[in-house]
Amino acid sequence: MSPFQNIALVGATGNLGSAILTALRGTSFTLTVLTRKGSATSKDTQGLGAKIIPVDYESKDSIAEGLKGVDAVICTIGSAGIPLQINIIDAAIAAGVKRFIPSEFGSDSFNERARKLPVFKNKVAVQQHLQEAAKEDKIEWTAILGGPFLEWGLARGLLGCHPKEKKFILYDGGVRPVSTTLLTDLGKAVVGVLENPSSTRNRALYIQSIRISQLKILDIFEDLTGSEWQRVQVQTADIEKQGLEKLGQKDMSGMFNLLLRAIFGEGYGCDFVGREENGLVKVNGLSHGEFVKLVKEQL
Numbered sequence: 483m484s485p486f487q488n489i490a491l492v493g494a495t496g497n498l499g500s501a502i503l504t505a506l507r508g509t510s511f512t513l514t515v516l517t518r519k520g521s522a523t524s525k526d527t528q529g530l531g532a533k534i535i536p537v538d539y540e541s542k543d544s545i546a547e548g549l550k551g552v553d554a555v556i557c558t559i560g561s562a563g564i565p566l567q568i569n570i571i572d573a574a575i576a577a578g579v580k581r582f583i584p585s586e587f588g589s590d591s592f593n594e595r596a597r598k599l600p601v602f603k604n605k606v607a608v609q610q611h612l613q614e615a616a617k618e619d620k621i622e623w624t625a626i627l628g629g630p631f632l633e634w635g636l637a638r639g640l641l642g643c644h645p646k647e648k649k650f651i652l653y654d655g656g657v658r659p660v661s662t663t664l665l666t667d668l669g670k671a672v673v674g675v676l677e678n679p680s681s682t683r684n685r686a687l688y689i690q691s692i693r694i695s696q697l698k699i700l701d702i703f704e705d706l707t708g709s710e711w712q713r714v715q716v717q718t719a720d721i722e723k724q725g726l727e728k729l730g731q732k733d734m735s736g737m738f739n740l741l742l743r744a745i746f747g748e749g750y751g752c753d754f755v756g757r758e759e760n761g762l763v764k765v766n767g768l769s770h771g772e773f774v775k776l777v778k779e780q781l
Contacts, residue, residue: 485553485580485679486511486553486554486580486676487511487512487553488511488512488551488552488554489511489552489553490513490514490515490516490555490556490579491513491514491515491516491532491555491556492557492558492559492570493558493559493560493585494517494532495517496558496560497631497633497665498558498587498631498665498668501665501666501669502558502668502669502672503515503669504666504669505666505669505672506669506673507532508673509676511676513532514532514533514534514548514552515534515535516536516537516545516548517534517535517536518537518538519536519537519538519544520536535548536548539569540566541569542569542572542576543573545570545573545574545577546573546574546577547577549573549577549579551577552574552577552579553579553580553581554579554580554581554582555570555574555579555581555582555583556583557582557583557584558585558587559585560585561604563585564585564605564608565607565608567584567611568607568608568611571611571615571621574621575620575621580621580622581621581622581623581624581683582612582623582624583623583626583672583675584605584625585605586605586625586626586627586686587626587631587668588627588631589602589744589751589752590686590688590744590752591627591744592686593744593749593751595747595750595751596752599722599740599743599744600726600729600737600740601737601740601741609625622679622683623684624683624685624686625685625686625687626668626672626675626686627686627688627689628662628663628667628668628671628688628689628690628691629660629661629662629663629690629745629752629754630660630752631663631664631665631668632663632664632776633664636776639651640745641662641696643703643780645703645781647712648709648712649712650696650699650700650703650711650712650713651716652696652715652716653696653716653718653721653745653747654717654718654747654748655697656696656697656700657695657696658746658748658753659694659755660694660695660746660752660753661690661693661752661753661758662693662694663689663765664691667689667767670763670765671687671689671763671765673763673764674765678763681762682763687763688754688757688758688759689754689758689760689765691767691768692767692768692773693753693758694773702774702777703777703780706774706777706778706781719743719747721742722743724736724739725737725738725739725740725743726740
């Protein structure tokens with residue numbers, strides 16, 4: 483039996499948080515959901531077998547009170563709230579929490595090139611805070627990396643596909659494979675980490691639902707539609723430069739440029755080949771046929 487029995491989830495109302503909460507519901511863990519005090523509790527948390535505790539994320543004492551008796555904390559707050567994790571970590575330590583899973587789940591922010599991009603500045607600060615605390619045996623941590631969310635990548639164009647226009651944006655030629663993961667598989671990975679505490683302690687864990695290049699995704703779309711798509715060639719070095727220029731002008735949309743660089747740029751770590759550990763956390767991934775079915779749903 484896992485030494486972690488009482489689990490708290492911070493950020494349960496988003497798409498990722500909801501997927502993780504659903505995965506946790508299928509276990510014997512006792513669940514607590516922390517919400518921001520004063521905010522309307524999302525309908526997504528109603529009736530899901532979790533205790534709801536409103537807290538003030540600016541107050542370490544308030545968070546620590548909400549985490550009393552909790553063994554492990556999973557944080558899925560969005561990018562704007564990433565810095566709040568420092569306070570949450572300190573509160574978790576004060577409350578005696580054993581394991582902290584930070585809001586990572588995406589691209590490889592541990593990669594030496596990627597972590598220098600401003601888009602990962604706050605995540606790197608959280609990593610360093612956790613690593614220092616772990617060195618002093620104050621708390622353990624596990625970061626789960628899955629690359630871009632596969633559902634979003636296909637539905638929102640993050641992977642380059644735009645079905646309505648039959649257009650595909652190919653970054654650096656679209657030849658490099660990218661690791662990408664379903665939200666449901668990220669939920670399974672969280673459960674797997676909690677059930678395998680010793681083998682996931684104080685490190686990053688890489689998983690993937692599929693590893694595939696943009697060109698192969700484009701081939702599938704063209705086969706399904708029976709037509710040739712428009713191909714737009716974009717260099718990630720150019721979009722990184724544009725992103726930095728935007729940030730210099732206080733235009734925060736430049737962060738998206740840098741995220742694309744981290745996903746598709748050479749040497750930025752978003753190909754998890756040789757590093758993925760699906761088996762450790764019981765993530766099966768997708769077969770080619772299952773992936774084709776997922777692509778077909780976008781048409």
